[in-house]
Amino acid sequence: MAVLGVDFGTSNSAAAVARDGKPHLIALEAGQTTLPTAVFFDFDTKKMLIGTAAGKALLAGDEGRYMRALKSLLGAPLMRERRNMLGEKLDFIDIVARFLARIKTAAEAETGLRFDHALSGRPVRFHADDARNAQAELDLREAYARAGFDDVTFMYEPEAAALANRDVLAQGDLGLIVDIGGGTSDFTLFRNGTDAIDILASFGVRLGGTDFDRMVSLETVMPLLGRGSQIKHAFGNETHTAPTTIFNDLATWQKIPFLYAPESRRLAKDLEKYAAEPLKLARLVSVLEDEIGHDIAFAVEAGKIAANDAGNGAIDLSIVERNLSVPLGEGMVEELLDPMAGEMAHAALRTVANAQVAPEDVTHLVFVGGSSLMKVTRSALAAKFPQAKVHHGHALTAIVDGLGLASKSAFE
Ligand SMILES: Nc1ncnc2c1ncn2[C@@H]1O[C@H](COP(=O)(O)OP(=O)(O)OP(=O)(O)O)[C@@H](O)[C@H]1O
Ligand SMILES: [Mg+2]
Known part of the structure; x- marks a missing residue:
């Protein structure tokens, strides 16, 4: 069974499969393995543009409606409100579905495979509120269904990043993934084993770039x-x-x-x-x-x-x-961002506390996600784990690397 690993991000999305035990990233746009999570409804051509093309149309001042950060709307009641768009009644789930369908088509064209199954990343908490958090996953699940996938299974984004970065750790080391993205910050504490990792705790907050x-x-x-x-x-x-x-x-x-x-x-x-x-x-x-x-x-x-x-x-x-x-x-x-970086650091400490591990015992801090490139987040996080060695993973592709690796056995 061919399973596509999909990182549907707030700002950027990507897709991957496993090839010879390594992640293979799909080229979603000309030569690019990441795709801006953005759409543009062009009122002249009546087409929905996706990714870089959407951003170009916006900058060119074309007549139409641009949308970015759609992931942040998952779980909100307005996801299911229908609006008139280019002569069709669409809700936001349809819009996300069309975006995901584009990824599916690109992956199928490149690999010659048919992907009826997806392994999708998800933040540990889309929302702090439990009901909204559960609804967000239901919304995303429905978008995959409308995109033509028969089934989807979910993996926490930082757990995928842990799979992709475990080689940095020696056996027995204790790593903390710090994934600061566009919409959420996500953390996974894991111990590296001989041929697998042991996940001790995952946690997250709805705060990002x-x-x-x-x-x-x-x-x-x-x-x-x-x-x-x-x-x-x-x-x-x-x-x-x-x-x-x-x-x-x-x-x-x-x-x-x-x-x-x-x-x-x-x-x-x-x-x-x-x-x-x-x-x-x-x-x-x-x-x-x-x-x-x-x-x-x-x-x-x-x-x-x-x-x-x-x-x-x-x-x-x-x-x-x-x-x-x-x-x-x-x-x-x-100065402006320091309080938010503090909240992210607090969530990292809580992740470790949830596993009853002391911050001093974390041997490696692995930074991924675009907003981990902000000095304010790096210093706030590193200050809480002074003993840990700091490693910078692939900022924009660590999650999809892990999803690609895990896609192989996702439905076993
Ligand atoms: N060089 C950079 N320096 C600082 N911030 C950056 C840089 N490049 C990108 N960012 C920020 O990173 C964020 C996007 O990161 P990323 O692509 O990891 O998020 P995402 O995966 O789309 O979101 P999420 O995982 O939260 O759903 C944006 O807010 C962007 O402004
Ligand atoms: Mg992300």
Whole structure:
């Protein structure tokens, strides 16, 4: 039976099979083994674009609807709300299903095999709430079914990363996988054996790089669009602070598309009308009119990464207004993200505590996931396990490597 290993990530997805005992990654786009988890409904061609093509259409300003971080919507009631998209009534499960179907087709074309079965990664906790967490897996399971898979089985993403990185450890060593991704942070404590690993505990939190983007945006970009500024009352001299929801949503990848509904545009216009600082709210109005919320999110993400790499940087907001940019001074990104990195470190400690292991006994810390490249996460995590040797696995492919390896025996 041919089983496809699939890492459906918040920001990036990938697929793999086992070949001669090693993971073989599928080329999902020209020469690329990772695929941005993004779609674009092109209103002109009536086609749904996927991955890099979706991002290109967004940047080109094509007429349509872009979506990223769809994984963060799993488990939410709106996953099953149907909307009109390119003349069809689709819910978000259909959209995820079409994305997964693209991966299936690419894998079948490359290998000549037929994949009726999938081994899918999943975060340890999509949500902290148990009911939502269970619903998220049901939603994802249904998306695999609608994508044409007869059956899917799930593996915790950090457990897959443990399989892919066990060679770094000697026999008997105790490793902690730290997978800081786009939407979640996931941890697995494992002991390396002769021909297998022993999983001692897995745990996770719903916090990742997209939350970093949200925090940076809320604190640095959204104030320029009127967050925190005063709105006058229609009568009298009273004022109140602009409502926060619209800014929170604009700073949150998966919520941006919903802001282009008429109600949000109307709210923004009302705020502008009574604003003590109308120039700021006028920016908000035009961001919604021009549908450039995702462009701002990409600018924030790029600023975050640049500031992390160089110590400081800037967020280029020329898409909003000529010459507009936000400086990210030395240490500013670290300071903003430090509380979240602290929560991630706390979750790592809890993973180890769940196995009744002392932090000092962890011999190896294995970092994977794109947001493990952030200095603030590395230092917060490493500080809790000072005795451990630090190893950096493949940031974007460690999970799919493990899923590929495990796919062979997933249904035995
Ligand atoms: N060079 C970099 N420096 C810092 N952060 C980065 C870098 N490259 C990517 N990221 C961040 O990593 C995150 C994506 O990581 P990754 O691809 O591991 O997530 P994912 O697997 O899609 O998400 P999840 O596992 O949470 O569902 C994004 O938030 C992105 O901004
Ligand atoms: Mg991931």
